[in-house]
Amino acid sequence: MNIIIPMAGRGTRLRPHTLTVPKPLMPIAGKPIVQRLVEDIAKVCDTSIGKIGFIIGRDFGKDVEENLKQIASSVGGEGHIFYQDEKLGTAHAILCAQKLLAGNVIVAFADTLFRADFKMDATKDGIIWVQQVDDPSAFGVIKVDENQNITDFVEKPDTFVSDLAIIGIYYFKDGEFLKKEMQYLIDNNIKDKGEFQLTNALENMKKKGAKFSPGQVSEWLDCGNKDATVYTNKRYLEFIKDSDLEAKTVQKKNSVIIPPVFIGENVVLENSVIGPHVSIGENTIIKSSVIQNSIIQTNTEINNANFKNSILGNYVSFEGKSDDLSLGDYNSIQ
Missing domain, CATH: 2.160.10.10 (Hexapeptide repeat proteins)
Known part of the structure; x- marks a missing residue:
């Protein structure tokens, strides 16, 4: 299983802390956000971790890059660094690590953490993790049919279509298929709200026969701003309170x-x-x-x-x- 973690954004809503440290390296209960994320993904994977690609800005520095490689090693993976020089959307970000888009792949954006008590079913074409939210207009959302297959992906809907928000963690059985559809968006300059969106590539994959299922987490934790990060730290301390802290x-x-x-x-x-x-x-x-x-x-x-x-x-x-x-x-x- 390869893992791709886009994390090139500096996290402006968490300033002043992200002026000196990228947001994914902010500590949550004693470990960087991105390390918590990688460890939680490893727990739900019923297979070994192969390569982990971290997509960062070139200005993050060598110390950050070495730190990320050590995080990959801590879960038995091999860390790789990729650069995103322009912020052109989620599909563009993932494609920066396109050499890891082969076979089973998990994509996880490094501004969210989750709690789950299941093992991922790697036989499915794809799993899109979601959580019910009160205001879905700020998120990509999904619609499902009576068999719990995903029927539609909608990026930040202006009018209500669903309250199942995509939390930023995805599994794909065929990484090459995903790469092809994201590259199609780039080659044909297909944008949504001014950017190359992963949800558009998912919609194309679905039209070509891929069946995506929703994955439900028991808790979704945001690290977008100061208050959210303090709350996430609180919840994580509760999760691990029986550990030696x-x-x-x-x-x-x-x-x-x-x-x-x-x-x-x-x-x-x-x-x-x-x-x-x-x-x-x-x-x-x-x-x-x-x-x-x-x-x-x-x-x-x-x-x-x-x-x-x-x-x-x-x-x-x-x-x-x-x-x-x-x-x-x-x-x-x-």
């Missing part, structure tokens, strides 16, 4: 931890109350503070603080009170 090098003095909380290596806690639903990156020092429902990244110092529903970046220094804080890397507020 506290590094053995943590130093605690007169502090209370209300689980679930993730605490990285070499963290110092003094006279503080931490949790629930807090993730703390390595080498962070927290003193005389009360923190709930937040993500704190690495090498950060917090003193005399009280906050929740917040994200603090790397190398931040903060003192104060806030119900809603978003500080990027290297900021200092006292």
